[in-house]
Amino acid sequence: MKYCAQCGKPVEHFTPAGDNRPRYVCSHCQTIHYQNPKIVAGCLPAYKELILLCRRAIEPRKGFWTLPAGFMELGETTLQAAQRETWEEALATVEQLELYTIFNLPHISQVYMIFRAQLEEPNFGPGDESHEVQLFHETDIPWQQLAFPTIEKTLRHYFVDRQSGNFPVRVEDITQPIKK
Amino acid sequence: MKYCAQCGKPVEHFTPAGDNRPRYVCSHCQTIHYQNPKIVAGCLPAYKELILLCRRAIEPRKGFWTLPAGFMELGETTLQAAQRETWEEALATVEQLELYTIFNLPHISQVYMIFRAQLEEPNFGPGDESHEVQLFHETDIPWQQLAFPTIEKTLRHYFVDRQSGNFPVRVEDITQPIKK
Numbered sequence: 001m002k003y004c005a006q007c008g009k010p011v012e013h014f015t016p017a018g019d020n021r022p023r024y025v026c027s028h029c030q031t032i033h034y035q036n037p038k039i040v041a042g043c044l045p046a047y048k049e050l051i052l053l054c055r056r057a058i059e060p061r062k063g064f065w066t067l068p069a070g071f072m073e074l075g076e077t078t079l080q081a082a083q084r085e086t087w088e089e090a091l092a093t094v095e096q097l098e099l100y101t102i103f104n105l106p107h108i109s110q111v112y113m114i115f116r117a118q119l120e121e122p123n124f125g126p127g128d129e130s131h132e133v134q135l136f137h138e139t140d141i142p143w144q145q146l147a148f149p150t151i152e153k154t155l156r157h158y159f160v161d162r163q164s165g166n167f168p169v170r171v172e173d174i175t176q177p178i179k180k
Numbered sequence: 181m182k183y184c185a186q187c188g189k190p191v192e193h194f195t196p197a198g199d200n201r202p203r204y205v206c207s208h209c210q211t212i213h214y215q216n217p218k219i220v221a222g223c224l225p226a227y228k229e230l231i232l233l234c235r236r237a238i239e240p241r242k243g244f245w246t247l248p249a250g251f252m253e254l255g256e257t258t259l260q261a262a263q264r265e266t267w268e269e270a271l272a273t274v275e276q277l278e279l280y281t282i283f284n285l286p287h288i289s290q291v292y293m294i295f296r297a298q299l300e301e302p303n304f305g306p307g308d309e310s311h312e313v314q315l316f317h318e319t320d321i322p323w324q325q326l327a328f329p330t331i332e333k334t335l336r337h338y339f340v341d342r343q344s345g346n347f348p349v350r351v352e353d354i355t356q357p358i359k360k
Contacts, residue, residue, distance in 0.1 A: 001185045005213070008183035008190070018308065020268075021253065033185070036218045037252050039291060072217050073201065077284035077353050078291060088200075099282070099351050104257035111219060111258060128198065169349040171279050173257050 006031045037109040041081035042069020044154055045094050047119040050135035051155070054089050056147055057131045064147035067114065067154065068092075070129075082115045090133045092124040101154045102171045112150045116158070116167060149174050186211045217289040221261035222249020224334055225274050227299040230315035231335070234269050236327055237311045244327035247294065247334065248272075250309075262295045270313045272304040281334045282351045292330045296338070296347060329354050 004011050004026035011024040016032055024033040044067055045052040053065045068089040072081040079097050086094050094117035103112040124133050136142075138159050146152045153172065161167045184191050184206035191204045196212055204213040224247055225232040233245045248269040252261040259277050266274050274297035283292040304313050316322075318339050326332045333352065341347045 003183055003185050003188035005181045005183055005185050005191075008188045010188070011185075034251070035254055037254060037256070038216045039219065071214070072291075074215055074217060074289045075286050076217070076289075077286050078282070078351075079284070079353075080286075099349065102258070102279070104259070106255050106257050106260070109254045109256075111252075169279065171258075173259075 001033060001035075004029060004031055005033065037111055039072040039078065039081070040069050040110055040112045040150075041072045041078045041085060042067050042112070042114045043082045043086045043094050043097065043117040044100060044114055044158060045086060045090070045092055045117045045119050047122050047135055050137060051141070051158075052090055052092060052119060052124060052133065052135055053141075054126070054130040055132045055134075056129065057126070058129050061147035063131070064145050065142050065151075066147040067151050069112065069114065069150075078113050079115065082113070082117070086117065087127070089127045089130050090124045091127050092119055092133070094118060095120055098167065099169055100167055101150070101157060102169065103150045103153070104171075104173045105150070105175075106173070107175060114150070114154050149176070181213060181215075184209060184211055185213065217291055219252040219258065219261070220249050220290050220292045220330075221252045221258045221265060222247050222292070222294045223262045223266045223274050223277065223297040224280060224294055224338060225266060225270070225272055225297050225299050227302050227315055230317060231321070231338075232270055232272060232299060232304060232313065232315055233321075234306070234310040235312045235314075236309065237306070238309050241327035243311070244325050245322050245331075246327040247331050249292065249294065249330075258293050259295060262293070262297070266297065267307070269307045269310050270304045271307050272299055272313070274298060275300060278347065279349055280347055281330070281337060282349065283330045283333070284351075284353045285330070285355075286353070287355060294330070294334050329356070 001024045007029040009028035068086040070085040096118045097115040181204045187209040189208035248266040250265040276298040277295040280296045
């Protein structure tokens with residue numbers, strides 16, 4: 001951030017009086033520009049015993065497989081964001097969403113929230129951000145070609161928990177940068 | 181947002197090519213300024229059978245009682261944010277944090293994440309944003325003077341769940357503005 005979004009003058013970077021960390025501050029109009037982490041919401045869509053994955057058509061990790069997920073937008077709930085991303089990336093309509101995994105990624109200031117979800121019908125296809133979308137048996141998951149650690153960890157939990165039918169909400173920290 | 185934070189020129193507001201909603205866009209340097217919901221992280225601190233509440237010294241809802249909570253900062257985990265806010269508002273150190281309630285507030289683009297937490301010792305006091313901080317028995321909770329619906333709902337769940345000792349993670353939507 002170099003300029004004030006309110007008045008267009010250059011911002012400075014210092015700790016405001018009464019605060020405890022540096023902020024971007026406009027000395028002209030006094031606006032303090034707070035910056036905060038973003039939520040990435042997504043789904044683990046299941047159809048019978050199969051799981052829906054998308055092969056990414058965009059960077060980062062273009063060509064790798066992911067669960068449909070993306071940045072939550074203003075005015076949404078986390079569940080609505082997860083449903084919307086599943087539609088945009090996989091052209092799939094999901095129901096019965098249940099929050100399943102939460103990942104803190106402090107090195108990139110993101111929080112992932114992934115919901116288990118059901119595909120009522122096997123209707124899907126590649127949205128603008130996907131090369132292809134496909135249902136996978138557990139034994140066919142492309143473990144070496146998954147896009148992000150959040151996706152791999154969610155899938156690994158899922159196949160273990162599915163054996164018991166008990167899916168507790170899991171909260172984990174991922175503190176390493178994404179491997180390239 | 182009126183000016184581009186990157187180059188200081190006025191921004192426009194329209195739906196960029198390939199996108200599906202209006203954004204603030206700089207026609208000079210082409211930066212798209214995305215805006216996203218914020219996470220509010222907090223604690224429900226327990227000491228034996230007592231619960232710690234803070235009376236707010238700042239707006240909104242100045243003078244009303246709340247659980248310690250506030251906006252998550254860059255570089256934090258949700259748990260770290262909840263611990264920090266508990267220190268800042270109640271000068272209390274909490275341990276054994278367990279995620280408990282999640283509230284979507286789409287009308288103000290916030291997601292609350294509140295952790296159950298333990299005070300090992302009854303050491304606390306008012307931080308800069310609190311008038312007073314106090315331990316309450318269930319029978320003494322000031323239900324009519326709670327600051328936010330998220331706080332009331334978390335406390336009501338807690339006292340019910342405490343009877344069974346089972347505290348499932350609860351995800352709820354609050355779609356009404358805060359009552360004044």
